Amino acid sequence: MIHLQHIERIFLVGDEEVHALSDVSMTASDGEYIAIMGPSGSGKSSLLNIIGLLDRPDSGSYELDGIKVSELEEEQQAEIRRHKIGFVFQFFHLVPRLTAFDNIALPLMLSGMKQEERQVRVTAALTAFGLGNRAGHRPDQLSGGQRQRVAIARATIMQPSVILADEPTGNLDRSSGVEVAEILEELNHQGITLIMVTHDPDLGRRARRQILMVDGRIENDK
Amino acid sequence: MQVNDFLRYTIYGVRAQRLRSFLTALGIGVGIGAVVLLTSLGEGLHHFVLAEFTQFGTNLIAINPGKVTTHGISGALVSNVRPLTIEDTESLKKLPQILDAVSVVQGNAAIEAGSHQRRTTIYGVDASASRVWRFGVAAGRFLPDDPPRAARSFAVLGSKVRQELFGSTQALGIRVRIGGELFRVIGSMESKGQLLGFDLDDAVYIPASKALALFNRESLMEIDLLHSTNSSSTVVAEKVRKVLVGRHGSEDFTITTQEKMLDVLGGVLGTLTIAVGALGGISLLVGGVGILTIMSIAVNERTGEIGLLRALGVGRNQILVLFLGEAVVLAAIGGLAGLGLGIGGSWFVTLLVPALPSHTSWGYVVSAELLAALVGLLAGVLPARRAARMHPVEALRTE
Numbered sequence: 001m002i003h004l005q006h007i008e009r010i011f012l013v014g015d016e017e018v019h020a021l022s023d024v025s026m027t028a029s030d031g032e033y034i035a036i037m038g039p040s041g042s043g044k045s046s047l048l049n050i051i052g053l054l055d056r057p058d059s060g061s062y063e064l065d066g067i068k069v070s071e072l073e074e075e076q077q078a079e080i081r082r083h084k085i086g087f088v089f090q091f092f093h094l095v096p097r098l099t100a101f102d103n104i105a106l107p108l109m110l111s112g113m114k115q116e117e118r119q120v121r122v123t124a125a126l127t128a129f130g131l132g133n134r135a136g137h138r139p140d141q142l143s144g145g146q147r148q149r150v151a152i153a154r155a156t157i158m159q160p161s162v163i164l165a166d167e168p169t170g171n172l173d174r175s176s177g178v179e180v181a182e183i184l185e186e187l188n189h190q191g192i193t194l195i196m197v198t199h200d201p202d203l204g205r206r207a208r209r210q211i212l213m214v215d216g217r218i219e220n221d222k
Numbered sequence: 223m224q225v226n227d228f229l230r231y232t233i234y235g236v237r238a239q240r241l242r243s244f245l246t247a248l249g250i251g252v253g254i255g256a257v258v259l260l261t262s263l264g265e266g267l268h269h270f271v272l273a274e275f276t277q278f279g280t281n282l283i284a285i286n287p288g289k290v291t292t293h294g295i296s297g298a299l300v301s302n303v304r305p306l307t308i309e310d311t312e313s314l315k316k317l318p319q320i321l322d323a324v325s326v327v328q329g330n331a332a333i334e335a336g337s338h339q340r341r342t343t344i345y346g347v348d349a350s351a352s353r354v355w356r357f358g359v360a361a362g363r364f365l366p367d368d369p370p371r372a373a374r375s376f377a378v379l380g381s382k383v384r385q386e387l388f389g390s391t392q393a394l395g396i397r398v399r400i401g402g403e404l405f406r407v408i409g410s411m412e413s414k415g416q417l418l419g420f421d422l423d424d425a426v427y428i429p430a431s432k433a434l435a436l437f438n439r440e441s442l443m444e445i446d447l448l449h450s451t452n453s454s455s456t457v458v459a460e461k462v463r464k465v466l467v468g469r470h471g472s473e474d475f476t477i478t479t480q481e482k483m484l485d486v487l488g489g490v491l492g493t494l495t496i497a498v499g500a501l502g503g504i505s506l507l508v509g510g511v512g513i514l515t516i517m518s519i520a521v522n523e524r525t526g527e528i529g530l531l532r533a534l535g536v537g538r539n540q541i542l543v544l545f546l547g548e549a550v551v552l553a554a555i556g557g558l559a560g561l562g563l564g565i566g567g568s569w570f571v572t573l574l575v576p577a578l579p580s581h582t583s584w585g586y587v588v589s590a591e592l593l594a595a596l597v598g599l600l601a602g603v604l605p606a607r608r609a610a611r612m613h614p615v616e617a618l619r620t621e
């Protein structure tokens with residue numbers, strides 16, 4: 001359960017204040033599928049960053065699963081990111097020197113899981129995402145669609161309750177994009193809350209709920 | 223994060239830029255190599271000099287006329303200095319802790335044997351000299367235990383003198399002329415080699431009283447004492463001092479225990495080794511700057527990765543530790559290479575110049591490796607802190 005109230009995010013550019021988010025309030029229940037749309041610069045990424053605890057609002061409050069996360073210390077926020085939130089990025093953000101296997105295993109490794117346990121989980125994930133024969137490949141040996149599948153496998157390997165995807169298909173061709181969207185939707189079917197920023201109206205229409213942002217405000221929520 | 227995973231992650235980071243990492247590690251390697259090589263040579267010199275000094279044994283005490291004070295040697299010039307005499311030696315022999323005592327007079331004179339002649343060092347000593355100095359006889363025997371003031375005119379030849387004067391012919395029993403006086407050769411010594419410029423082989427040994435007469439001297443130049451290992455050299459030196467002060471009326475002589483001399487010498491050589499090692503340490507500093515540079519570049523290049531790690535729930539502290547770890551691993555690898563370089567180098571130097579022995583002590587090796595890691599740690603602090611302070615959103619934006 002995500003609960004935002006009167007969120008403001010202001011950037012100072014020179015002497016000028018840019019209101020990336022102004023008075024944004026919204027609630028997302030567990031298992032929802034939300035598409036955030038809107039013109040460039042309207043604050044979609046800013047909103048996602050705040051939901052993902054990568055950024056702090058200048059004012060307003062944010063509750064995640066009943067915890068007032070906006071008041072937590074940085075290290076505690078990191079802890080919540082680790083266990084509850086999975087990120088999927090437009091540019092994949094895979095570690096180039098690590099294999100697909102190691103990229104997916106990265107969150108498990110960082111949280112201190114033993115090698116044998118990781119082996120089981122990551123192997124299962126590789127199979128589930130159709131990457132069974134790509135385990136030993138490095139990112140530069142994978143197609144865009146495969147890279148994004150590795151990134152999604154990584155985002156879900158810690159079994160988060162929320163997936164935040166910022167234009168996950170923005171860097172993919174049509175068919176790979178649809179494929180990735182279907183994977184994300186499948187995860188949503190399994191109960192994970194999915195919040196996805198997209199420019200693509202076709203993709204946006206697939207979501208049950210669409211939020212339209214304009215100039216840092218929620219213009220429309222349906 | 224598990225330790226082996228941590229190591230794997232940092233090593234992958236180092237390995238991803240092989241050439242760059244190699245060159246950076248090389249910087250540290252050269253520094254550590256220099257430290258190890260130089261300290262090895264220093265230690266080797268240390269061991270070498272100490273071995274030279276202890277070849278006569280370690281429980282020796284030397285007495286010289288004149289008192290060394292803070293104003294320098296107020297000896298020979300001042301009239302109230304009594305000569306060290308053969309009788310002094312005899313009275314010291316009576317001390318229970320003293321095993322042996324040698325009166326020593328030294329000078330130069332010509333020695334003639336038939337048509338051969340040679341100028342050489344003449345040592346006036348006692349029968350006990352070969353025992354006290356651990357000096358073996360090659361043929362015949364050493365000077366006999368005659369009454370010191372009435373010793374017979376016997377001479378014992380150092381190996382080089384024997385070779386020069388007699389070659390392969392028999393020397394024993396032959397009469398030689400030393401400074402005009404006749405002596406009978408009764409033995410020749412084993413080769414002992416040089417000690418700090420004194421060639422004990424290019425020398426002839428005659429009784430001390432004969433040498434005093436030959437050089438027209440009153441005073442011995444030195445009395446060497448061999449004391450039992452049961453009593454400490456300071457205690458013995460104090461007993462010796464009392465006896466001589468009793469005989470001379472004042473302390474107009476200098477007692478040097480070998481233990482003390484070795485202490486001083488060891489101190490000087492140890493300091494030298496450390497100083498030389500520190501010199502090598504300067505090149506380590508350069509290596510450290512290399513690591514700082516490369517880690518800064520790595521942090522820049524991997525900004526996106528840092529952002530990702532933060533998104534995956536890694537806190538600032540862990541980012542700091544990861545990059546510090548990478549700097550340390552880089553330096554430690556360089557350090558290991560440097561150890562190889564230094565140990566190999568010192569082995570090679572010993573091979574080329576056998577006279578310059580090297581001695582690699584494990585203490586220095588371990589400290590050198592720790593030093594390398596420390597350099598890496600310090601050099602990594604700035605870049606790692608920058609990585610830890612990055613804003614995750616900014617970091618993720620750079621691609």
Ligand SMILES: Nc1ncnc2c1ncn2[C@@H]1O[C@H](COP(=O)(O)OP(=O)(O)OP(=O)(O)O)[C@@H](O)[C@H]1O
Pocket residue numbers: 011012013018019020038039040041042043044045046047
């Ligand atoms: N670090 C920053 N410093 C200054 N201004 C910023 C910063 N980040 C975002 N902004 C501004 O905030 C506003 C919202 O940016 P945001 O990235 O959220 O837009 P967006 O909707 O994601 O756009 P796009 O579709 O192009 O990704 C923009 O006007 C942007 O210029």
Ligand SMILES: [Mg+2]
Pocket residue numbers: 044045046166
């Ligand atoms: Mg955006």
